[in-house]
Amino acid sequence: MKNNYILIFILLFPVYLSAQSITGKVSGVTAEGDTLPLAGANLFWLGDGIGTVTDLDGGFTLGQPKADDRRLRVSYVGYKTAILIVRDELELSINLLANDVLDGVVIEGDQSSVNFLSTGPVNMEQINGKELLKAPCCNLSESFETSVTVDAEFSDAVTGARTVRMLGLDGVYALITSEGVPAVRGLSSGYGLNFIPGSWIESIQVTKGIGSVVYGYEGMTGSINAEMKKPDGEDAEALFVNLFGSNNGRLEANINTALKLSDGLYTGILAHTAQNHTAIDHNKDGFLDMPQNNTTALMNRWLYLHSSGYQSQLAVKYVHQNLQSGQTAFDPALAPEIQEAYGIDIDTRRWEGFWKNGFAFDRPLTSMGLILNGVTHSQQSLIGRDLYDGREDYFHADLLGKTYIGNTNHTFKAGASFLYNRFDEEFRDITVDRTEQVPGVFAEYHLNLDENLNILAGWRTDFHNLYGTFHTPRLHLKYTILYGTTVRLSAGKAYRVANVLAENVPLFVSARTLSVEQDLQPEESWSWGATVIQRMPLFNRNSTLTADFYRTTFVQQVVTDRYTSGQDIFIYNLDGNSWSNAAQADWVMEPLRNLNIRLAYRWVDARADFMGEERKLPLVPVHRAMVNAAYDWIDAGWMFDATVHYFGSAPLPNVEGMEGASDLPSEAPDFFQVSAQVTKRFRMIDIYAGVENLANNTQPDPILGATDPFGTGFDAAVIYAPIMNRGYYAGLRFTLKKQ
Secondary structure, eight states: OHHHHHHHHHHHHHHHHHHHOEEEEEEEEOTTSOEEEOTTOEEEETTTOOEEEOOTTSEEEEOOOSSSOOEEEEEOTTBOOEEEEOOSOSEEEEEEEBTTOOSSOOOOOOOOSEEEOOSSSSOEEEEEHHHHTTSOSSBGGGSOTTOSSEEEEESSSSSOOEEEEETTEEGGGEEEEETTEEOSOGGGTTTGGGGSBGGGEEEEEEEESOOOGGGOSOOSSEEEEEEEOOTTOTTOEEEEEEEEEETTSOEEEEEEEEEEEETTEEEEEEEEEEEEOOOOOTTOSSBOSSOEEEEEEEEEEEEEEOTTSEEEEEEEEEEEEEEEEEBTTOOTTSOGGGOOSOEEEEEEEEEEEEEEEEEEOSSTTOEEEEEEEEEEEEEEEEETTEEEEEEEEEEEEEEEEEEEESEEEEEEEEEEEEEEEEEEEEETTEEEEEEEEEEEEEEEEEEEETTTEEEEEEEEEEEETTTEEEEEEEEEEEEEEETTEEEEEEEEEEEEOOOTTGGGGGGGSBSOEEEEOSSOOOEEEEEEEEEEEEEEEETTEEEEEEEEEEEEEEEEOEEEESSSOSSEEEEEEOOSOEEEEEEEEEEEEEEETTEEEEEEEEEEEEEEEETTEEEEOTTOOSEEEEEEEEEEETTTTEEEEEEEEEEOOEEOOOOTTSTTGGGSOSEEOOEEEEEEEEEEEOSSEEEEEEEESTTOOOOSSOSBTTTOTTSTTOBOOOOOSOOSOOEEEEEEEEEEEOO
């Protein structure tokens, strides 16, 4: 009898939850009176912060609020925000007025600049535009100044290449996208973060662990998605100008504009340039501290919205970057064979484009979409006296459909994809000539019961022309245990094909011999993760405490070995074990009105077998911590921000035989890094100034063998601390909002 009661409870529990949920649809009303479904509109209860996002046809399912406050905030870019008082209604039809509709009342609510989302099954941290303003400038790699989830660091002391690290593993294991379209992969692995200007970014979504199968079989440690500014957005700028300069000779300018050409048709132009032609050598080692830079990026995007439910987005982007670095006596006009000074000359040209099409049907939660995107990327590099030449052509297509099964608590997505990727690379005596063609199919089921219980289960199968069939299962679960407490679990598989030359260009800045195994296999990993989010009152205001743990285990991996020999770099297939454990805790609070504080700590244990010996991954700190404080003095128009980072000690690679190796410690020492910024707001102009590396902690002699860079003791790729001295910067932002 007892078992029968348990069975009845299990069967009726989802029904009870579903009966309490609120369903409905969010639509937008244009100035002409047309009504359009709004996909991606945000709804959340002001009392407890629990909410949801509408699907492609504007539909939603939302749980009852846990608090007595029944005010519901509804917002969508390009439309006026509304706050509704929901009483006993279980079905809502919500219409938002477009910004160019004059009548209506707009009520705005405040929102944290960093949000750990408790809605949906996937663990996601959102960094909005307010948080991005805390970064000095001016690209995606510099947008994580107030986070320990993502490390963005220089890869070496010469080339200026930056990499990100998630869960203790290199950034190549993360899926980095722009509006869901792959943006940093392949030949752009070293410098692609610089190709996404910060002033173009509206928000950033960081997902830990594996994601949805809809976005492909990659993304072993998580994903970073940059949402770009939209020409029809609620905060779209008729004109935006950002000017930046630093005492290190860095000058940058950004200009954005957005236009409404006709009903439903919008366009935006985004322009960026970064210049640095100042030769700086603070430590007098004969090498420039940072590359001389000439970068130009342009983007033109279009958006079309039709009352029938059809939407289309089209964008084209061009980037040209030239970096020159090395010894101060380097002359890029000389032929490599007669160069007497060590130099770096990297010239990159890149075209990107995407076309997104979506159609929402009359049936609730039913839609179809087609996404096409392509890239052509060429890079010619001089590294010392060695030449690296690379070209990549990339094309990807996704066809996706979505509907519900039975009722709207059960949604189903399915689709097909095709990937074409061609690589042509040459460095020293190594040549890469590879063409990948990968058709694939995928399906995903989503159970959403009252936003308390979410299950997302997906499977995709891809047919690689070179490496056979990839099967990728993934599962996410979210459960709200009680008021303010959310638990997430995830597990799944991921694959990737390594690009050993493009991904290791920073390591070429050394005298080490490069040895690459011939038959490298695709990388394959499993990921498990758990997250707890606790929202609780503190100082009579909301605070959020988040704790998570993730483990990544490799079945197959391409290992870059800098341990076995101090004179060689070996790249080979994993023979043994490789894994990473990462735990992190974040606490976001507002102890005083308009004073926001974020505390964060991260622990990482990442290891692999190198020629049969288990070692910690080099240059990966076990401990990381951060404190960020930001105060917005609204009445006076001032904003103040300060961040302290702590980096723990980390193992160093084998540098035996390198000049100055005996002076290096056995482990990289721990250090603190401090930055601060102040901003003065006027009606349309913000003036800001700040300091980086306030404590002036730098790595002594970051280049081994700097006096003889063509000798056998040269290595500029052992970087564990800042290489630039204390730096000051200032800038100006001018914003003219659309009327």
